[in-house]
Amino acid sequence: MSEHLFGGEQTPNQDSGEDVKKDFKGLLGSVRKFLSELLEIRTNTDAAATKESIIADIPFKGHTSWILICSIFIASIGLNANSTAVVIGAMLISPLMGPILGMGLSLAINDIDTLRRSLKNFTVMVVLSVITAFLFFYLFPLRDESSELLARTKPDIRDVLIAFFGGLSLVIARAKKGTIASVIFGVAIATALMPPLCTVGFGLAIGKLEYAWGAMYLFIINTMFIGLATFLVIKFLRFPMVRYANSQRRRLIARVASITGIAVMIPAGFTFYQVFQESLFKKQAQEFLKDTIEVYQFNESGRYVDNLTKIEFVDDGTSLIELVCMGDELIPENIINTWRVQKNEFSRLKDADFRVLQGGRDDSEEKFNYVSELYEKNKVELLNKDEQIRLLEEEVASLTKNAGKQIPFKNISDEAKANYENIVGLGFSYQIQTDFNKLDTVPVFEVKWKEGIQKNQKEADTKKMVAWLKLRLQDSTLVVKKVE
Template identity: 35%
Template sequence: MGEWRDVFDIKRDSAPVEEIAARIDADSTVKGANLVILIMAIFIASVGLNMNSVAVIIGAMLISPLMGGIVATGYGMATYDMHFIKKSLVKLSFQVVFALLTAAVYFSLTPITTPSPEMLARTAPTAWDVIIALCGGIAGAIGNTRQEKSNVIPGVAIATALMPPLCTAGYGIAAHSFHFFGGALYLFFINCFFITFSSFLIFKILRVPVCGGVSEAHFRYQRWFLIVCGLVVTVPSLYMAYVTANENIRDSQVKSFISQDMDLEASSVVAYELDHGVLIVDVIGAPLDDQEIERLQASLHQYGQLRQTTLKVVQGPASQLNQEQVQEIINARLANELKNDSGKSYKELANQYYGSYKRDAADQNLLRSLNRQAPVLFPAVRQISGGTLSTLNGEEETEGRQWLAYIVVSRQLTADEAGRLQQWIQTQADMPVVVNIQLQDTPSQFYGNGIDWNP
């Protein structure tokens, strides 16, 4: 038994009590260098959240001095020094209010007002955040009490993430959004409480000396205070963890239903959205009859989290929908999901169709350029239409692409002129080009009559 105690003995290389007290008091200072660093950390975190830059946000976590006031509060509770506790809480409160107001000012002035995914990630804390804060607080308190400081503190600063939630709450103030303000501030208080509580436990294990005479009533009061605060902070996070787990399972089952049950031969799903118990699926291709929709509804109810979900199929023949209309469907669903912070599946769908729309946009840009320049270089050219063609091999896999140019001319071109025109278009398109040249007065849809092969 004694060997196990030696393995987990945290007293062995701890710093003297006087050094620990001095170190904690210095780290909790809110003036001088610490105040300047706090201001810089606030702006860095705000910019990182605004630009959705993880690297910048991590930098703000590393330099933030907020941990000092929280650990100092835990130390004051362990020593039962009410004066030290009050002083630490006043310092921490100043830092919190200052960070909220500074971040609110920044987000009021920045031209980028759309909340980033990094902000959204800090508005719904769960029980996992409690575990992170508790473990981080224990590691931070141990690292802060060693004779030689290690790299534990920076790691704890990144894991517990104190500054980003505060700046996100500042965004909530600027945007008049209680969802952002309340959710982010709740995450910050989870981190604060459990870092304080775990620091308190470590300082008690290290047996830091108690300040003066402490009555038994004070012991009981502090014990019940910690228990009540722990329940108040933890219970909502447990509920949020339950909700989050159910949502993840539900989203996974929706993806399985779309990819497996709605993998139809003559129709394709272009977008889908789950909204208040209704799964709306946009389909193009051969229309689905009522019997097929009923079969899909029955399949949907086979998934545990989707038993009460109603399937609504929005469909239209592919011939009645052009590319712009399909893109509008995807964009509308994507915009709606991003607004509700659950648009991952729509991003994946948009990426699936992104290649074809990117080619279409490139074709449009190329046509505009060709029609501006061609009449200057080739006066007989009146109009150029065209687009990218794909070639399939025997296995129906894309083998290559070429550009088809349909050219209307005012007179027949010589073979040499047609060759130079093809070479010029090929240079602009940066791919092989096939040309069909037609006279404007006698157009034909079956063959090209715009070249005089016998000049």
Template identity: 40%
Template sequence: MENNSDTKKVKNSFSAWFEDLKEFMSGRFSLEEDKAQRDEVVATVEKGVVFRGVNLWVLIFATMIASLGLNVNSAAVIIGAMLISPIMGPIMGVGLSLGINDFDLLKKSLRNFTLMFIVAIVTSTVYFFISPLGDARSELLARTVPTTYDVLIALFGGLAGIVAQSRRDRTSTVIPGVAIATALIPPLCTAGYGLATGQFRYFLGAFYLFFINSVFIALATYLMVRFLKYEKKAFLDPVKERNVRRTMLLITLVTFIPSVVIGFHMVRVSLFEATADKYVSQVFEFPHTRVIECEKSYAQGKNPSRIEVVLLGEPLAEEIIENARAQLIRFGLKDTELVVRQGAATDKLDLETLQKNYADLLDEKNRRIAELQALMSRYRVVDVGVDGISQELGVLMPSVGTIALTKGIRFDMKGRSRDTLLLCLVTPRDAETAIDAETLRQWLRVRTKIADVKLYIETPADEE
């Protein structure tokens, strides 16, 4: 009996401790504190949905800034564009409208989302079409290949965004942080770059990333709205309510089911690539042979997964390569094809070849740099040492008060440079003093070694 009494005491004590812990954790993670009213949150999100006036102009300016940042490869400029972009409004509006059965808000959100997409794509396409910088830099290329991490960032960023919007105090840094993390405007600009340059694989990759981010932000908004138990909109007409519910269910399925399939596929690709990297690093570890390149491609249709490695150094025997293929099963890569490229008569790749290729590449870069330097020297205004000339002229011709010199290029009407000339503007020391223009012109030709000298003399009264 005493043992049963002790057991009951322990159970009661544990139960009381568990209830205290549950109450403590519930209080810590509760979202009821500082919670805004449902109608207030809906009004705030609905205000950010509409692209008209200020919002539309800010979107255009943000798109231009992001395009410039991608063009000059500046992460700071791209972050600035993401901070000022109002692009998240319609996306959160879609998620909120699905969560509260607001069909009118859903239509408005989708309409403005389409307008936002078109305006941003057109703006970025026009910019990259007229931009003189046409190379794809690293910041731009990073927006063409979505990864699993992009999905997770969009999901958790959307959750953080709707939680911040559901508070009475919206002055926190959450919304700007979400705008930076989810990165919606750079993929749109990259898609514009793909259209402007005719590289449609860039357009498709960037649009894919934008679609993934948009869908998962909307999904996160929908989930949080349901978690907060916002009241759903009621309809007076039962038939209309049934039709609206069916339409919204169809839109939800069409929007979210592909995103789940895509996300699952991306997870499988990421796991395959991580496993392949682990396999290559452990199996192809030899003292005199190095892996200099490894390409991984996940299975598509009838094509199996494939790992292709390029080796440098001492060639591996065929039995060693077969042993490496046999170890694919041990790493969970059962149906993966292994292709090994190494030094051979038909596929020669050695250190001497690499050094020659690097030397040729370096020579080409040096040649290009020399051409650019020569081109710049043709067009830039050159310093002619006016400070030294003015001191010498002060001794030779005391009648000169001030002098201005600049070296320029004379162009014809087709934009071709013809010759170099020196422009000189002098002012007499006073109105009564005369300047020997011909002597001064001859002296400047000798002093600057420029034959074509254009000399202009102004009176002290003309100086303003």
């Protein structure tokens, strides 16, 4: 009795509570096991084959050099022609990825010889690519600033993420037993190493160094983050380190590799931070514009030109938000001052310079460029509208012509009933006829006569009705048909 009262035996509630805990732990264990089997990649990794294949792609001579030159020409032509498909083809055949993977691998396994070869071949590839692109754009007569080219001059946070995750997927695919070729092709397209180098050559050829620097910055971002992803994956997969007979040399090389790896990771981290800050600035700037100028109502001929809006981020400097408005109507200064106050409510826009170019104070060249760009963008639509207008004009002309032939059918039918006692029905319609030289629209009357009247009488009445209708309607083309 006392044992029962003071908890000597477990109650049913205690039993059920422990069962729930056991079931929960079992569930967690099952989920953990499932996830480990789903995401585990070490067991299916072929370290030796992966290392061998990456090192085999590093050399740059003979066939590889000609493939690079051809891919540069293809990419340059595609960028010049604004053809995305051609640019994608150039990315697929470009051999630039080999030395970048070699650098990441060598840093991860302390292979100083492979690192040296990778750096040398990578430098030669980059220099040759830029020179080839420069010569193409310098000598080629057509050098339009296409959207494909300009898209490679201003990298943002998305380019960083694409390069990093593209590098991760590429190394994971290369490390798997039985390499996944589709992943390699996909990463070549996504990371787009070749187009930025072509854009560098384009910028140098036309003398716009800001284009060249922006494109080279994008290429450096891609290179650093692909190499960083390679380094991290190789470390995670625990590839065996290169061993040296001399212990002192082994320690020295390990330190050099570690320092080099850190030296790459620090600018990569700094680049990520800088690009991330720029993305946040532009996001707040877009929100600011959405709350101000985009909802402002012009009363007369004013217009906000969003295509000419400048949003420039300057790290540790004065960033810029510049609006352009066209037309004679000016935005009042008190409204602009109110916008400046609203701008300061955004944390990243407080120190940015805010300008509004409007009316006669804006740049006439920018106006011309905007109108030209707008016309080119809408050229096809304008041509389609011209064709529609032409068809509508032809239709209106046809309707106007037919309107002159409109038949007062009610009056005609009443007069026919009064003049012809044998008529019992009258129909009318327009019929299109041709002699294969021209088309014409002919008014056609269908007459139904009483049954039982003689054939001669019917023909005489029909002939008389044709003469009367032609005279009555002043139309010699009309036709009268008998309905039997």
